[in-house]
Amino acid sequence: MLIDGHNRVVDYLRVSVTERCNFRCQYCMPEKPFSWVPREELLTYEELFEFVKVSIDEGIKKVRITGGEPLLREGLDSFIKMISSYKEDIDLALTTNGYLLPASAQKLKDAGLKRINVSLDSLIPEVAQKVAQKDVLEQVLKGIETASNIGLKIKINCVPIKGINDTELIDILEFCKQRGFPVRFIELMENTHASEHVKGLNTQEIQDIIKTKYNFTKLERVGSSPSQDYKLDDGYVFGIIEPHKDDFCATCNRVRLTASGVLIPCLYYEDAQSIKEAIKNKDIKKAANILKDVLKNKPEKNRWSEISSDEVSNRAFYETGG
Ligand code: SAM
Ligand code: SF4
Secondary structure (H helix, E strand, O other): OOEOOOOOEOOEEEEEOOOOOOOOOOOOOOOOOOOOOOHHHOOOHHHHHHHHHHHHHHOOOEEEEEOOOHHHOOOHHHHHHHHHHHOOOOEEEEEEOOOOHHHHHHHHHHOOOOEEEEEOOOOOHHHHHHHHOOOOHHHHHHHHHHHHHOOOEEEEEEOOEOOOOOOOHHHHHHHHHHHOOOEEEEOOOOEOOOOOOOOEOOHHHHHHHHHOOOOEEEOOOOOOOOEEEEEEOOOOEEEEEOOOOOOHHHHOOEEEEOOOOEEEOOOOOOOOEEOHHHHHOOOHHHHHHHHHHHHHOOOOOOOOOOOOOOOOEOOOHHHHOO
């Protein structure tokens, strides 16, 4: 079992397979970074898998593949197959913008994937285009439909932004409710890479919008889920991810690996250690020790809760995988 320096059990590894993306979401990567990490500096799928194995052997029970846009990296199904074959009961999931799902959903399912989170910020083509800076909605909706039709479990992520999609939150909730997809509204996390023009809605503002049409009750937090869930009177459950809340990190069970082998203990801070050399040298013991050391020094909590904080996180979501 992996326990961090604040006595939290860490059993969830997020693996970013690429920082590249085919969208330019305003809150994440409004402009292409000055340069991408060269491909030869990335760990291969085999090398990433070596670290996933180390992590599973040490106590990781859930692995989420993310990015950048993970479906941009060729051969993702082979990586999924490696993980699902190593441990059948591993909770394996993927987070994607959905754009490439129509062509790849079946291959991913055949490789052993069961669950997908898709980001959907608007149901209006022009608004989706404003957020992603590309005409994406039709293809994303097709991706969601394809994945759902072949039996992949879908969750939707939506980042509410002032003056952009805040009039659509009920429509998005109803789109998900009708299809049986849980939706999670994510408070925008300020960072130096996001456009300074986008401002997120906080939990209270999100709740106030939903309240104009629905009654809901707050549910008990279950396990380490980052989502605070709410139940509508008809039983449908939606969630709000509230990183600005003071106790948000109290049950954090996550650690993140980037495509170039950097192990990151917290989404907010820049502290990190590389496992690249250990994995390239096939030094499994060293990789396991680095993992334990990173967790020993995992920060107690992020600083998004400090409203007056004059520092903003310098961590790029497209690198850490969110
Ligand atoms: N490209 C994939 C996608 O968009 O789903 C996976 C990577 S993306 C970095 C993972 C998640 O991070 C997405 O749900 C996205 O909405 C969220 N995200 C990115 N930047 C964010 C920010 N500044 N605040 C809150 N959520 C953010
Ligand atoms: Fe790409 Fe996802 Fe970031 Fe949007 S949120 S720019 S889709 S990595």
